[in-house]
Amino acid sequence: MTSPKRIRRDGENILIAEDSPTQAEELKLILEGRGYHVTVAANGKQALAAVHKRKPAVIISDIVMPEMDGYKFCKEVKSDGELKDIPVILVTTLSDPGDIVRGLECGADNFIRKPYDEKYLLSRIDYILMNRELRKSEKVELGVVINLMGQRHFITSDRQQILDLLISTYEQAVHMNEELQTRQKELAERTAQLEAANKELESFSYSVSHDLRAPLRSINGFSQALLADYADRLDAQGKDHLHRVHAASQRMAALIDDLLNLSRVTRGEMHLESVDLSALARTIAAELRKSQPARQVECVIAAGIVANGDAGLLRIALENLIGNAWKFTSKSPRARIEFGVTQREGESVYFVRDDGAGFDMAYAGKLFGAFQRLHAATEFPGTGIGLATVQRIIHRHAGRVWAEGAVEHGAAFFFTL
């Protein structure tokens, strides 16, 4: 008992009206940690009974509670001659100016915001207890009428009370603003970090494009030089080994190119515009036909499909989807590839469908992963990056992509934009 603060806290009683047991417990722990005695009531009614039984030094009440809410409870306390001197702190989110007026109307002394800032909460209680005597001396009961949002409120709180309530409101607002500024600073730091990471990624993909290609060119070039210059000194197996080295270097080159395209698809800026998907699909189909004129493929492309998106990215997506359809029908003497749109639950769903090799639905989830392949490279060549690229493009458009298929019964790829 060395300081007045110490004397004040010991034995002082605080009543908490709070319907959430976890929140009540949290508050109780904070207050008991400072030496207060704490009573908890689960709603206004219970709280009022508790106040009548034993008068606390301070009441801290939640607003939204069953049976009797915080405003009603506060009003009951303040209209009872025996109890009205007990300071009432209302716990609010302060999201509505109406809170302040209703708080004034019911005669509340202070506001505190959830979640609790321990330091601030305790300093508030200290302040209230310190001014308790002051408060008792002023007994002017002047009524003021306030109209707020079409509602009339009658406020009889004394001047000290009104000032306290408004100051506490203002303090809470300042506090919220500080928190917001801290968060804004954190956000700016995070953004800077992300930008740095992005830059690093860009320089990484630059290295990939430059540094990995150079040794690959050597492997490819010198294995071919060996085949050209020393063919007479190599037996069939030796030549076969060299052919494999050469082919592997070409596969790796394709992988590097696809990986770079994949990263480009993720990094580049998007320019949204109206894109004629039907025209795009026709161009792609024509190019494929030109590349393999002997193939019998019927391409059915619905006319007039226009979507909003990035033309370059959507072209890459359609190239991959229609290219896949072309590739996986290559074993059929006659094939059919279809591009169209349907409406599902009020949403445009675009699709590319073929009647080719299809896939086992059990592996449908693996289709869109990078390097995932469901067919042997000898059967259908590819790097396994095409559908991963498609997925990234569709996700960048905030759309979804999925597939349906059956082995030897074709595949259909659907996407939304």
Next chain:
Amino acid sequence: MAGKLILLVEDNSDDEALTLRALRQHNIKNEVVVARDGAETLDYLFGAGAHAGRDMRVMPEVVLLDLKLPKLDGIEVLKRIRADRRTELLPVVILTSSKEDQDIINGYKFGANSYVQKPVDFTQFTEAVRQLGLYWLIWNEPPPRGR
């Protein structure tokens, strides 16, 4: 096309060997001067450093310029070439592994006459070098001498 000279700027000895092989394979027998970094390139072009006192009447028909080079990088070399009256019109072809947009943009921005990505596939690489040789040594009209 005899007597016409190619300046190959290439730090990778494998790429150098492959380029020379591709040229020889297609009977392009012109002299190829190889510079292995940016500084050596400028020394050769301006007759400085190790190339001090060389016959400055001899200038390459075309410079095949790699971008990623030790000391001075390709873009820096290109800027110096364009900034000097003696070489401002010299045909420069960027021949690099990179296909990054930024490299292509910078290449043209700082005055490259052409930009070619080295194909990994040697058959394609040989074809690219052959066509470059034919185009720049035979079909292209170089800037007038003695300016």
